[in-house]
Amino acid sequence: MEIIHVSAECYPVAKAGGLGDVVGALPKYQNELGHLAKVVMPMYKTPFLYEHEFDVVHKGSFAMGHSWINYTIIKEKTNDLGFDLYLIDINGLLDRQKVYGYDDDIERFTSFQIAVVDWLSKWNHRPDVVHVHDHHAGLVPFMMQNCFAYKHLATVPTVLTIHNAQYQGWMGWDKGSYLPAWDGNNWGKLDWKNNINPLASAVKCVLRVTTVSPSYLEELRYNSNGLEALFEYEKGKCSGIINGIDDLVWNPELDKYIATQFGIDDVDEGKLSNKEVLCKEYGLDINKPLIVFIGRLVDEKGADLLPRAISDAIYHMQGKMNFLVLGSGDFWVERQLEDMKSGLMGYYNSKIGYNEKLSHQMYAGADFLLMPSRVEPCGLNQLYALRYGTVPIVRSTGGLKDTVIDYGIPDGSGYGIRFNDATVGDITYSIHRAVQLYSQPKRLDEVRVKMMQIDNSWEISTGKYVDLYKSLQ
Numbered sequence: 001m002e003i004i005h006v007s008a009e010c011y012p013v014a015k016a017g018g019l020g021d022v023v024g025a026l027p028k029y030q031n032e033l034g035h036l037a038k039v040v041m042p043m044y045k046t047p048f049l050y051e052h053e054f055d056v057v058h059k060g061s062f063a064m065g066h067s068w069i070n071y072t073i074i075k076e077k078t079n080d081l082g083f084d085l086y087l088i089d090i091n092g093l094l095d096r097q098k099v100y101g102y103d104d105d106i107e108r109f110t111s112f113q114i115a116v117v118d119w120l121s122k123w124n125h126r127p128d129v130v131h132v133h134d135h136h137a138g139l140v141p142f143m144m145q146n147c148f149a150y151k152h153l154a155t156v157p158t159v160l161t162i163h164n165a166q167y168q169g170w171m172g173w174d175k176g177s178y179l180p181a182w183d184g185n186n187w188g189k190l191d192w193k194n195n196i197n198p199l200a201s202a203v204k205c206v207l208r209v210t211t212v213s214p215s216y217l218e219e220l221r222y223n224s225n226g227l228e229a230l231f232e233y234e235k236g237k238c239s240g241i242i243n244g245i246d247d248l249v250w251n252p253e254l255d256k257y258i259a260t261q262f263g264i265d266d267v268d269e270g271k272l273s274n275k276e277v278l279c280k281e282y283g284l285d286i287n288k289p290l291i292v293f294i295g296r297l298v299d300e301k302g303a304d305l306l307p308r309a310i311s312d313a314i315y316h317m318q319g320k321m322n323f324l325v326l327g328s329g330d331f332w333v334e335r336q337l338e339d340m341k342s343g344l345m346g347y348y349n350s351k352i353g354y355n356e357k358l359s360h361q362m363y364a365g366a367d368f369l370l371m372p373s374r375v376e377p378c379g380l381n382q383l384y385a386l387r388y389g390t391v392p393i394v395r396s397t398g399g400l401k402d403t404v405i406d407y408g409i410p411d412g413s414g415y416g417i418r419f420n421d422a423t424v425g426d427i428t429y430s431i432h433r434a435v436q437l438y439s440q441p442k443r444l445d446e447v448r449v450k451m452m453q454i455d456n457s458w459e460i461s462t463g464k465y466v467d468l469y470k471s472l473q
């Protein structure tokens, strides 16, 4: 099957979070099964662009409101990534250093999506599936089915994967004129609560919706930032497929970013050696359990709870543990995490920013990974932690609930630490349990080996996506 993935992110081209990891891996594994999966995304000015060579494969233009937009599609030459990569270059709109966060993101991602559909409409054959990811690609199915110029794409099967339903790409109806001439009778397929809502539109227009974990799908019917009724109504076309991890990127035996590679047989020595490097660099004590947080510093991830939870844990448990935080996001959380450093020197440190290499070093060198998420569609961090023998401490929500079993359950099958509420009290209690586990080296070792044996690879999930596409042919 020829599968076209449309996404705003794709690792290693451009990544801001889990979306990038998934779109950088899933097509590769689909191709390994003998399919022809391709990725089309915006051309940002990221290092990848300058480190690779490209061919121009298409040039086109379209009107967006009162602007005339020219676009160029370039294709990466080597196929190094394991799939064909197409980048859409729109001068002045997409060619920026960051993926998101600009005042004109609506214009940027709308123009990207029009260019994708315009390009597909010029092909002399039709792909088997167009698979769109999150709201940045959410208008693509609507345009394929309702824009007069693209109507010949209307019968191409479309699939939406929701990686995060908190962000929906809302825009006012004044932006309706941005889309190429479309059938006004179908305005309801764009609308949600008097706005154009690209995520809602995709849910309405595609043949199948997937979320990145089964539990998250359940939660969306009760908590989805205004779309609850839509998910309830459309539940028949929705299913949850848990993300996998890319074993070529996230593998402690091969990881080039870490000081000492290790496997199940030498997990204790390997982790200790990586921990030593981290502790030295960040002024922490190698003899204490090292608890880390990696991620966006936003409410969704419970990052606002970190400053209190960390200081309370250190004070109430007499500094029996160390913390290291890597992340960026809300200014006031960043500020508190930075300000805490001087008072808690030797027990706590943080690195504000995005740092791929350090994240690998932390998964490898930490003893525990904390995820107090309020919402977690799948969560990749805990999957990486499991692979690197780092015990996840997670709130029981979304994908965290589907992938982590508490080590305390009586049948002994567990390997992580789970808590129910996103509160400082639940977090500190879980940290207390982590310290207890750390003080029993034999038990910790058993848990580590158990975690590292879990198969969270993409093979299983890739098969589920392929079965889903086949059901649409």
Ligand code: ADP
Residues within 6 Å of the ligand: 016, 017, 018, 019, 021, 164, 294, 295, 296, 326, 327, 328, 353, 354, 355, 356, 359, 378, 379, 380, 381
């Ligand atoms: P999100 O909701 O942010 O997409 P996921 O758990 O699905 O959350 O994916 C997060 C991905 O982003 C992981 O690969 C994680 O290691 C990475 N990540 C998040 N913040 C940072 C950071 N500051 N530096 C490096 N990697 C980060």
